[in-house]
Amino acid sequence: MDPSSDLGEVILVGGGPGDPDLLTVGGRRALREADVVLYDRLAPLASLAETRPDAVLVDVGKIPRGSQTPQSDINALLIEHARAGRRVVRFKGGDPFVFGRGSEEWLACAEAGVPVRVIPGVSSAIAGPELAGIPLTHRGLTQNFSVVSGHVGPNHPASTVNWDALARSSGTIVILMGVAHLAEICAGLVERGLDAHTPAAVVAKAALPDQLVLYSTVGSLPSLAEQAGIEPPALTVIGAVVGLRLTST
Incomplete structure (x- = not known):
């Protein structure tokens, strides 16, 4: 991230199949440094304890045949928080690029001019x-x-x-x-x-x-x-x- 920029950044973090012990060192570090974390139910939720007390945690889960957070809303939240200068973590289960919407989130951020990077997770x-x-x-x-x-x-x-x-x-x-x-x-x-x-x-x-x-x-x-x-x-x-x-x- 350019230190001279007012933009924050988005980090797509793969949380693995659900056990906090399978979260990568990089993923844990990203959670600890995050200002905002957007998470879903498939992420290892116990790992949210790694976040700072002042971090904003937002549930954007999708329940099969149940309540859904539209992907467009998730993309908009990522961009909104990053444009406000915040470090945003999108915390997902598995790996963001394996049958997830990680690539769509990446493209949305890139098209909006928001810095974005991926920390791969252990694929379920x-x-x-x-x-x-x-x-x-x-x-x-x-x-x-x-x-x-x-x-x-x-x-x-x-x-x-x-x-x-x-x-x-x-x-x-x-x-x-x-x-x-x-x-x-x-x-x-x-x-x-x-x-x-x-x-x-x-x-x-x-x-x-x-x-x-x-x-x-x-x-x-x-x-x-x-x-x-x-x-x-x-x-x-x-x-x-x-x-x-x-x-x-």
């Missing part, structure tokens, strides 16, 4: 399975993994994912934001050639004290998840590696 797509003892690759089982947004299913006109290729990839599939469409996603993969007996698991509330892991197959996982009342945040892992069922220590 990788950390969640690992915390459940599920490796995403394993020599001899699979050498690749794909991370997919499940906010729309395979049959939705807004879907741009090549589900046919995923079903035939022989790799691990990680689905984020797919709780509401899990049945459609799993059925769509089977219809496109994936064996219905392929191991699959849901990891709910990864890194939190009440983390829950459900093991099944891609054919039966949706009904099991529904019976268990799984709600976001949760991710799904599909592939042979799920069958390893490693245990964390």
Whole structure:
């Protein structure tokens, strides 16, 4: 930031999957130095204790099928506070550039002439399975993994994912934001050639004290998840590696 400028700055901080211990050193420093923090429910909220007593904390969360803070309002708040000379942290879960609106926030700030930078977070797509003892690759089982947004299913006109290729990839599939469409996603993969007996698991509330892991197959996982009342945040892992069922220590 130019010390001669009256502008503040915006820092997009990835908070990881939810455990404050997984927040980066840079992210913790940014929280401690922030004048304003805009946070959502997926960030490790306990880390807000790192902020100064005089810092302004603003909840801009989005609850699925519930109350929503429009992205345009979030962008406007970031710009407004930075233009007032404040150091603003946008505190998010996971990583700002992985299925988040971080890039939109960056562009909004840049277009408004507001200095902006990113402190990457630990991606939930990788950390969640690992915390459940599920490796995403394993020599001899699979050498690749794909991370997919499940906010729309395979049959939705807004879907741009090549589900046919995923079903035939022989790799691990990680689905984020797919709780509401899990049945459609799993059925769509089977219809496109994936064996219905392929191991699959849901990891709910990864890194939190009440983390829950459900093991099944891609054919039966949706009904099991529904019976268990799984709600976001949760991710799904599909592939042979799920069958390893490693245990964390």
